[in-house]
Amino acid sequence: NAGVMQNPRHLVRRRGQEARLRCSPVKGHSHVYWYRQLPEEGLKFMVYLQKENIIDESGMPKERFSAEFPKEGPSILRIQQVVRGDSAAYFCASSQTGGVQPQHFGDGTRLSIL
Amino acid sequence: DAKTTQPPSMDCAEGRAANLPCNHSTISGNEYVYWYRQIHSQGPQYIIHGLKNNETNEMASLIITEDRKSSTLILPHATLRDTAVYYCILRGGGADGLTFGKGTHLIIQP
Numbered sequence: 675n676a677g678v679m680q681n682p683r684h685l686v687r688r689r690g691q692e693a694r695l696r697c698s699p700v701k702g703h704s705h706v707y708w709y710r711q712l713p714e715e716g717l718k719f720m721v722y723l724q725k726e727n728i729i730d731e732s733g734m735p736k737e738r739f740s741a742e743f744p745k746e747g748p749s750i751l752r753i754q755q756v757v758r759g760d761s762a763a764y765f766c767a768s769s770q771t772g773g774v775q776p777q778h779f780g781d782g783t784r785l786s787i788l
Numbered sequence: 789d790a791k792t793t794q795p796p797s798m799d800c801a802e803g804r805a806a807n808l809p810c811n812h813s814t815i816s817g818n819e820y821v822y823w824y825r826q827i828h829s830q831g832p833q834y835i836i837h838g839l840k841n842n843e844t845n846e847m848a849s850l851i852i853t854e855d856r857k858s859s860t861l862i863l864p865h866a867t868l869r870d871t872a873v874y875y876c877i878l879r880g881g882g883a884d885g886l887t888f889g890k891g892t893h894l895i896i897q898p
């Protein structure tokens with residue numbers, strides 16, 4: 675019973691490049707959440723998606739960041755023109771339905787910007 | 789901002805019960821209490837959640853006071869692998885993102 679799978683586990687990019695982070699939710703889960711954890715800080719909610727729809731993106735920076743969860747395939751968090759301040763751990767979580775169902779997290783992607 | 793208050797750190801001897809408190813005096817009637825933990829360099833791990841009744845699963849027990857203004861997570865027989873940051877989180881019935889506070893850094897001593 676595979677859990678949430680994130681890849682890559684580590685990603686290194688130079689300033690100005692694009693970063694693509696992938697998240698495969700638990701099989702059967704149609705709700706996906708992305709969180710960011712800056713060094714020495716707590717986790718911050720970024721965006722919530724339900725198959726092909728963005729439900730809540732209130733925590734996501736308005737520029738350079740986008741997220742999608744297509745009908746087929748993993749959810750993608752895309753960061754364009756990365757800057758040093760984007761260096762962080764990015765975690766994905768999924769739940770079977772909304773409501774009180776708990777979210778289950780992957781082990782994250784560590785993004786380092788040179 | 790997180791609506792819960794937790795001590796920043798706690799120690800517990802291996803094999804003893806670890807009792808982690810959480811204050812949530814402004815909890816709303818439809819908000820559940822969730823507990824997660826994060827072991828260093830891993831993703832948060834769901835532990836347990838409850839509304840007003842005490843809950844128990846294979847990992848832990850959750851005790852919620854009658855007025856729901858505070859709760860306690862109990863790890864009955866702590867092991868070294870339970871060393872982690874523990875987060876107490878309130879969440880309504882909607883499918884919204886979790887708001888993580890600073891949590892409690894629980895250190896299990898051998």
